[in-house]
Amino acid sequence: MAVLSKKLDMKVVKNCKEQSDWTSVCQLDQLMENYGQCVQLNQEQVAIFRVSGIEKICAIDNFDPFSGANVLSRGIVGDIKGVPVVASPVYKQHFDLLTGQCLEDETVKLATYPVRVLDGVVQLSTK
Amino acid sequence: MVGQRFLQSLFQRKLTENFEVITFCEESRPAYDRVHLSEYFNGKSAEDLSLVEENFFESAGIKTHIGDKVVAIDRETKVVLSLSGERVQYDKLVMATGSYPFVPPMPGHEREGCFVYRTIEDLQALTQAAEHARIGAVVGGGLLGLEAANALKQLGLKTHIVEFSPRLMAMQIDELGGSLLQQKIEELGVTVHTSKNTSEIVDGDVCQHKMVFADGDCLETDIVLFSAGIRPQDQLARDCGLEIGQRGGIVINNQCLTSDNSIYAIGECALWNNQIFGLVAPGYQMAEVVAASLEGDSAEFEGADMSTKLKLMGVDVASIGDAHGKTEGAKSYSIIDEPNGVYKKLVVSEDGSQLLGSVLIGDASDYGTLLQYKLNAIALPEYPDDLILPQRSGASFALGIDALPDSAQICSCNNVSKAQLLAAVDDGANTLADLKSCTTAGTSCGGCSALVGQILNSELEKRGVTVSNDICEHFPFTRQDLYMLVRSEKILSFDELVSRHGSGRGCEICKPAVASILASCWNEHVLKKAHAPLQDTNDRFLANMQKDGTYSIVPRIAGGEITPDKLITLGKVAKRYELYTKITGGQRVDLFGARVDQLPLIWEELIAAGFESGHAYAKSLRTVKSCVGNSWCRFGMQDSVSMAITLENRYKGLRAPHKIKMAVSGCTRECAEAQSKDVGVIATERGWNLYVCGNGGMKPRHADLFASDLDDAALLKTIDRLLMFYVRTADRLQRTSTWMSNMEGGVEYLQDVIINDRLGLAAELEQEMNDVIDSYQCEWKTTVEDPVRLQSFSHFINSDEKDSNVVFVRERDQIRPAKQEERELVVES
Ligand code: SRM
Numbered sequence A: 001m002a003v004l005s006k007k008l009d010m011k012v013v014k015n016c017k018e019q020s021d022w023t024s025v026c027q028l029d030q031l032m033e034n035y036g037q038c039v040q041l042n043q044e045q046v047a048i049f050r051v052s053g054i055e056k057i058c059a060i061d062n063f064d065p066f067s068g069a070n071v072l073s074r075g076i077v078g079d080i081k082g083v084p085v086v087a088s089p090v091y092k093q094h095f096d097l098l099t100g101q102c103l104e105d106e107t108v109k110l111a112t113y114p115v116r117v118l119d120g121v122v123q124l125s126t127k
Numbered sequence B: 001m002v003g004q005r006f007l008q009s010l011f012q013r014k015l016t017e018n019f020e021v022i023t024f025c026e027e028s029r030p031a032y033d034r035v036h037l038s039e040y041f042n043g044k045s046a047e048d049l050s051l052v053e054e055n056f057f058e059s060a061g062i063k064t065h066i067g068d069k070v071v072a073i074d075r076e077t078k079v080v081l082s083l084s085g086e087r088v089q090y091d092k093l094v095m096a097t098g099s100y101p102f103v104p105p106m107p108g109h110e111r112e113g114c115f116v117y118r119t120i121e122d123l124q125a126l127t128q129a130a131e132h133a134r135i136g137a138v139v140g141g142g143l144l145g146l147e148a149a150n151a152l153k154q155l156g157l158k159t160h161i162v163e164f165s166p167r168l169m170a171m172q173i174d175e176l177g178g179s180l181l182q183q184k185i186e187e188l189g190v191t192v193h194t195s196k197n198t199s200e201i202v203d204g205d206v207c208q209h210k211m212v213f214a215d216g217d218c219l220e221t222d223i224v225l226f227s228a229g230i231r232p233q234d235q236l237a238r239d240c241g242l243e244i245g246q247r248g249g250i251v252i253n254n255q256c257l258t259s260d261n262s263i264y265a266i267g268e269c270a271l272w273n274n275q276i277f278g279l280v281a282p283g284y285q286m287a288e289v290v291a292a293s294l295e296g297d298s299a300e301f302e303g304a305d306m307s308t309k310l311k312l313m314g315v316d317v318a319s320i321g322d323a324h325g326k327t328e329g330a331k332s333y334s335i336i337d338e339p340n341g342v343y344k345k346l347v348v349s350e351d352g353s354q355l356l357g358s359v360l361i362g363d364a365s366d367y368g369t370l371l372q373y374k375l376n377a378i379a380l381p382e383y384p385d386d387l388i389l390p391q392r393s394g395a396s397f398a399l400g401i402d403a404l405p406d407s408a409q410i411c412s413c414n415n416v417s418k419a420q421l422l423a424a425v426d427d428g429a430n431t432l433a434d435l436k437s438c439t440t441a442g443t444s445c446g447g448c449s450a451l452v453g454q455i456l457n458s459e460l461e462k463r464g465v466t467v468s469n470d471i472c473e474h475f476p477f478t479r480q481d482l483y484m485l486v487r488s489e490k491i492l493s494f495d496e497l498v499s500r501h502g503s504g505r506g507c508e509i510c511k512p513a514v515a516s517i518l519a520s521c522w523n524e525h526v527l528k529k530a531h532a533p534l535q536d537t538n539d540r541f542l543a544n545m546q547k548d549g550t551y552s553i554v555p556r557i558a559g560g561e562i563t564p565d566k567l568i569t570l571g572k573v574a575k576r577y578e579l580y581t582k583i584t585g586g587q588r589v590d591l592f593g594a595r596v597d598q599l600p601l602i603w604e605e606l607i608a609a610g611f612e613s614g615h616a617y618a619k620s621l622r623t624v625k626s627c628v629g630n631s632w633c634r635f636g637m638q639d640s641v642s643m644a645i646t647l648e649n650r651y652k653g654l655r656a657p658h659k660i661k662m663a664v665s666g667c668t669r670e671c672a673e674a675q676s677k678d679v680g681v682i683a684t685e686r687g688w689n690l691y692v693c694g695n696g697g698m699k700p701r702h703a704d705l706f707a708s709d710l711d712d713a714a715l716l717k718t719i720d721r722l723l724m725f726y727v728r729t730a731d732r733l734q735r736t737s738t739w740m741s742n743m744e745g746g747v748e749y750l751q752d753v754i755i756n757d758r759l760g761l762a763a764e765l766e767q768e769m770n771d772v773i774d775s776y777q778c779e780w781k782t783t784v785e786d787p788v789r790l791q792s793f794s795h796f797i798n799s800d801e802k803d804s805n806v807v808f809v810r811e812r813d814q815i816r817p818a819k820q821e822e823r824e825l826v827v828e829s
């Protein structure tokens, strides 16, 4: 069945943890451009985005403080006046993908996470 | 109507605080909109037609005697006496008794099956009689007679118009215009008999009646409807000795005072300067004059314009001012365009500087402009005939809105001036629908709508509210422009469109809009790699996101018809995945609380049992609600369930600017509530009546009757064209109801485009719809068969764990998302 074959792929990626505080999360080519994915990093949820025109992979909290749901990876990626953003799928606030800053409410800023790509593998760090 | 306007004006001027106001009304209900009376046949109820806002009388402190008629006025003691015996003392009396239909006193006019057309009760009686009738004849070919004939036709009768003079609308239009109009009316399927003087009505041989004409001809008919003019209701005034005109009517002066200066008369019962005004606008002006003079102002009635535009399906007729050129020295211009059935005539003053009158048949689009020339005495261009000649050079002589003075009356029905419209724009009305609802301009006969729209646009532009209709910062285009670009340049992806015509990466406004346009044009799978990042989260997972990030699943249940086996499958699946189950408002079943990773598993089971995507997540066709129809119901006229299923299967998957809902009812009892849908279909004895642009939701709108008695093929064809035209021309996230409210020319324009193919688009629209239908796929079936697409259906890309933030509690034996306080308890324990 189709669904199972996908889950086998997952396991391979999941097990290649490194000794440092970098965690490998997926292959770079698993990430579609401008289409978020959610990563489990220890007990946290991180939304990661491969954005067209930006070298690095962007990573911010997956938790949407406005709706209280873990959904930011499912938002639409774009830009507002040149700032790369994701729009919350629930109530449509925009978050700067590079800084985590909410454009509609300056008191809200999401955590961001360091990301690197090593031999085609995407790695995240908790810092 | 006029009486009610008077009471409103008293209230607005706060005069109800100074006066004790008492009103008598002979009819069994408070004032209603007679001008739109015919819409009763399109489903408007007596309540819809009411002109009295809820609690108006209570809050204004006006005492009402509804259904009680005044029978005598004692001017000596200043007392009125009502039929029920009520006696009321007055200081001032306002008579607004209206008029009654004139029935020529020919032998037989009182036979059963003879009707008039003035009150809701008249229409109710007519509807009842029409159920057992096949043929109907209207006596009188004036404005009202044509409207009444249209009503008989809508009731399904073979319809005749019998006119005494040699042409239709003899009062308003000239001979040439009359014969062209007759031709148009006959094209609608109504037979016109002119120069026919009915001498008597006797028993018919095949029908209930036989009308015998003076020239010996006769006509058999089941129903006779008299519409031979009106007579002022002046009996009361006569009885108490007020001055009455030679041919009836209560004589009034410029203050609307009768020969007794404690008594006013307004509306159709009043005779001013030897004229009766059979239209509502002059009556409203009289009402304002009386209210103003009671307030102490010296207002005067100075006559009123009698221009009219006919509000008939598919026939454009308008007449302005002195249509016959009776003014001394008047000269006229006219053009006839036989191939297109258009006749236009201008009557101008001797020196050619002023417009005196006009007749427009077949194309009344210049009505608003010409009326303004007349009403505001605007100087005509050097060659006045330019105004009616076709503009082949591209030059336009349409009146610049700026040429109108602020005092110009734009809406004559509701007396709204240009200044009032500007003030409303200042206060923030920036759509046509807003402007209409806050000023009431354009809400009666609708003749001024186009002009109101032009004023709105030009004002917004002037205010620098550059009504940027651009969809967002990434495209300097409207949604409609983008649609045409995608179609004409055969653009297949967002990236291609943004690189050719836009800038940046796009955003959550333009991306889903373009995704929808691409889908309407080329109908590719929405999760194809190029399209997936454009989709709103619901489309992205082909399910509806709920408040806690889980999803709901709505399989298609076309027409609401479902087999027991399929019901059992739904039950089994819901039980296996522990989903909350609810019957929706759209006659289907919604399964809530599925995690993204469960969606494909659930759908595999549903697809195996024969279900398809219900597109509850998409801006596309939702449901076609049905009633049980003639297979079971004893009242059913046609098989509404089969038709609903046909429609649902035909249009499923069509992506549109917003969601589309439909319904099919098996008879006029309307159990499927079709008149609240974007597309509503109601069975008749002879086929289907099609209603369009209805809405439930936030701002309910009754659908408009669009076409009658269609057969199956014609119904589908009309809906094909209509939907594709909506897809092409609507704004982003604009339901058909708002699309219609903002459409210049309203439903008549839409009928012209869709039914009469005025823009020559019909074949193209049908072809485009066929392409969509032919390329349908069940999005879920394609998805579960494609391992690549399935990869996106997991909460984490690097783990099989579930989202720990999703917590359910149980209520009434099912799950629901935990509330915040419950969530804390669950986490603690
Ligand atoms: C499930 C359902 C309620 C129910 O439990 O019965 C429902 C649920 C939602 N409706 Fe509805 N509507 C449902 C029938 C209706 C109806 C009744 C009908 O279709 O007969 C209406 C009024 C009729 C109409 O649309 O004219 C209705 C008028 C709305 C509106 C207001 C639309 C408007 O034009 O004013 C919205 C908001 C919008 O679309 O912008 C809305 C939006 C929604 C959304 C999508 C709100 C949201 O963004 O989350 C809800 C999520 C659906 C889901 O499955 O998670 N829903 N909604 C009904 C699904 C019917 C179905 O089988 O597809």
Ligand SMILES: Cc1cc2nc3c(=O)[nH]c(=O)nc-3n(C[C@H](O)[C@H](O)[C@H](O)COP(=O)(O)OP(=O)(O)OC[C@H]3O[C@@H](n4cnc5c(N)ncnc54)[C@H](O)[C@@H]3O)c2cc1C
Residues within 6 Å of the ligand: B001, B002, B003, B024, B025, B026, B027, B034, B035, B036, B037, B038, B068, B069, B070, B071, B096, B097, B098, B099, B117, B118, B119, B144, B147, B233, B236, B266, B267, B268, B269, B277, B278, B279, B280, B281, B283, B311, B445
């Ligand atoms: C089908 C139809 C379509 C029309 N279309 C248009 C149009 O497109 N444009 C336009 O401008 N006009 C139109 N008209 C005309 C318009 O309706 C009238 O001009 C308007 O109703 C006149 O208002 P009114 O108040 O003078 O009379 P009405 O509206 O008739 O009101 C008079 C009221 O007084 C009551 N009454 C009479 N005698 C007594 C009494 N003794 N005691 C108590 N109550 C009494 C009557 O029962 C009635 O309710 C149309 C009329 C009809 C019937």
Ligand code: SF4
Residues within 6 Å of the ligand: B627, B628, B629, B630, B633, B634, B635, B636, B637, B640, B665, B666, B667, B668, B669, B670, B671, B672
């Ligand atoms: S709309 Fe008419 S046919 Fe349909 S169920 Fe109701 S009564 Fe029966």
Ligand code: FES
Residues within 6 Å of the ligand: B410, B411, B412, B413, B414, B441, B442, B443, B444, B445, B446, B447, B448, B449
């Ligand atoms: S002129 Fe009739 S609605 Fe405005």
